[in-house]
Amino acid sequence: MSANIIDGKRIAAEIREEIKRETESLAAQGVRPGLAVVLVGEDPASQVYVRNKAKACEELGFYSEVHRLSAETSQEDLLSLIARLNAQADINGILVQLPLPKHIEEKAVIDAIAVEKDVDGFHPVSVGNLLIGDDALQPCTPSGVIELLKRTGNAPAGKHAVVIGRSNIVGKPVSILLLREHATVTICHSRTPDLPAVVRGADIVVAAVGVPKLVKGDWVKPGAVVIDVGVNRLPDGKLCGDVDYEDVAPVAGWITPVPGGVGPMTITMLMLNTLKSAKAAHGIA
Numbered sequence: 001m002s003a004n005i006i007d008g009k010r011i012a013a014e015i016r017e018e019i020k021r022e023t024e025s026l027a028a029q030g031v032r033p034g035l036a037v038v039l040v041g042e043d044p045a046s047q048v049y050v051r052n053k054a055k056a057c058e059e060l061g062f063y064s065e066v067h068r069l070s071a072e073t074s075q076e077d078l079l080s081l082i083a084r085l086n087a088q089a090d091i092n093g094i095l096v097q098l099p100l101p102k103h104i105e106e107k108a109v110i111d112a113i114a115v116e117k118d119v120d121g122f123h124p125v126s127v128g129n130l131l132i133g134d135d136a137l138q139p140c141t142p143s144g145v146i147e148l149l150k151r152t153g154n155a156p157a158g159k160h161a162v163v164i165g166r167s168n169i170v171g172k173p174v175s176i177l178l179l180r181e182h183a184t185v186t187i188c189h190s191r192t193p194d195l196p197a198v199v200r201g202a203d204i205v206v207a208a209v210g211v212p213k214l215v216k217g218d219w220v221k222p223g224a225v226v227i228d229v230g231v232n233r234l235p236d237g238k239l240c241g242d243v244d245y246e247d248v249a250p251v252a253g254w255i256t257p258v259p260g261g262v263g264p265m266t267i268t269m270l271m272l273n274t275l276k277s278a279k280a281a282h283g284i285a
Contacts, residue, residue, distance in 0.1 A: 003252035011151050012264035023061045033278035034063035035093040036085045041071035046097045075104045079112050086114040093119035093274035119273040137273045142174035144265025154225045156183035162202035164188045165209040207242035215243040223253035229262050
């Protein structure tokens with residue numbers, strides 16, 4: 001018996017329709033969500049992400065600005081642009097595309113974005129609010145993972161979730177969100193002894209470690225939900241996740257493909273954060 005496939009494209013499309021309807025309702029009140037994306041340098045993958053974000057804004061009726069800066073842009077000039085966007089009333093969300101050139105300090109840039117416009121959910125205040133359970137704009141990929149679980153009838157409450165990876169972008173925040181959804185959470189990493197045995201005890205597995213096809217079929221409890229956040233390019237140019245899909249799919253109850261699983265959710269949750277920020281800026285519940 002093969003696992004049910006969690007179709008991230010379909011679920012992302014559902015959420016976008018909800019965002020679109022709400023955006024139309026806001027337009028009747030004279031409110032239009034606005035997102036500014038800043039790209040420093042010529043990284044090809046980043047350019048694709050930025051184009052996709054601008055396209056999503058257009059499709060949903062958002063106002064958008066894309067600021068393309070040369071790789072030689074100074075940190076001072078970048079921080080000056082962020083300060084201007086912080087003060088700009090028609091911009092509700094600011095996203096600086098990572099990675100940045102080596103001469104620019106990532107933390108200084110993240111810290112400079114106004115918390116209420118931090119649609120990536122990376123600002124220390126956003127992270128602190130996430131940890132203590134206060135309202136916060138949540139990191140996009142982790143919140144997308146939670147939506148995939150809930151919208152497929154796999155609510156985390158009462159389940160044992162194992163997260164492989166402890167990055168600030170996915171591993172740590174998705175662990176906190178799973179806790180907030182009342183899962184019992186184990187975080188694994190490179191120094192976890194007997195990783196397969198730990199994973200085997202999970203009802204929900206979230207793989208976010210950046211190792212191609214790490215998770216094998218004999219690591220997974222029969223019927224478990226497997227969420228693959230990894231995106232890795234193989235020598236032949238094909239994409240694969242951190243989960244060995246062909247090996248795990250016959251064992252799991254539910255599984256995300258790569259591509260087409262978690263990926264489509266990330267930009268969608270970014271749009272949702274921008275919508276939430278716009279509503280908060282105008283005092284709309």
